[in-house]
Amino acid sequence: MSETTAGTATDEQITIYTAYEIEFMLSLRATENGAITREQIGLRSAPEEAREFVTAAVTSGLRARGKVARSADGQWVLGEEGQVVATALTAADRWLGIALAEGEAMRMAFVIKANDAILMLTQDELDSFAVSALPDRSHVPASVADIVIAFLDEGHERTVSLRRTDISAPDQAVPMMFHTEQDRTWRIGHLPLDDEGILNVSDVAREDIGEAVRLLWEDGVSRAPSAPGA
Structure with a gap:
């Protein structure tokens, strides 16, 4: 397929993204359309007890691949490709x-x-x-x-x-x-x-x-x- x-x-x-990576990208900009996207493609958040670990693993993986970076004020910022993908998913x-x-x-x-x-x-x-x-x-x-x-x-x-x-x-x-x-x-x-x-x-x-x-x-x-x- x-x-x-x-x-x-x-x-x-x-580009290959894991479900948790897409979930993370959606979480950076909460919108009603993004919530529908999450439901449509069947994304589920990590269990509460594992959320901190999963988020750290996701951000580390994205950063290693050059998909995200830290801003001067410590916020996660998506790279150009990630911004295009996240914008489409949150404005769908x-x-x-x-x-x-x-x-x-x-x-x-x-x-x-x-x-x-x-x-x-x-x-x-x-x-x-x-x-x-x-x-x-x-x-x-x-x-x-x-x-x-x-x-x-x-x-x-x-x-x-x-x-x-x-x-x-x-x-x-x-x-x-x-x-x-x-x-x-x-x-x-x-x-x-x-x-x-x-x-x-x-x-x-x-x-x-x-x-x-x-x-x-x-x-x-x-x-x-x-x-x-x-």
Whole structure:
């Protein structure tokens, strides 16, 4: 997954940050949007009894990598790269969670928009993320569709779940799902939910996945591309 994401995101070097490092960067500037980012990507603070030790380890690691420095008054200051990442995470206004699942194995990625800035966080290991930048938000549908198609192409009975959240309604995530069956046919799960709270399922063609993702990302719409109004 990391190679696919990197190939569609940027030609620049991708930086790896641990979950605790991202949590530390978010903590330097507390915002409501940052709190939503923390929740969207599932960050958790270190246990109280270990917090001082974890913070010391995180700041030491970031400093050794040239990501932070001490100011004259003793405050931690992020380097140029860290400032870009932290600003986007704390000012985010749209989030797209991506879960790639095969059996019990799952990998996560997140596209985070803050005005015109777009970051992609790809789970590298259980507790770390590869952070890269997309050129602009118009590149998101094609980049995400590439990830979906590449993952489904690699095997049957695989699932990609998408969840789009917008700052205008942070408690109302819009879901979508893609799945490849045992017989290699592809399905899309989309709204509305049925009486049991399960997504409706329709057939989907490979060439329609990009449009389905575009509708979700740009308009917050979850439906089959062939549905009326699509």
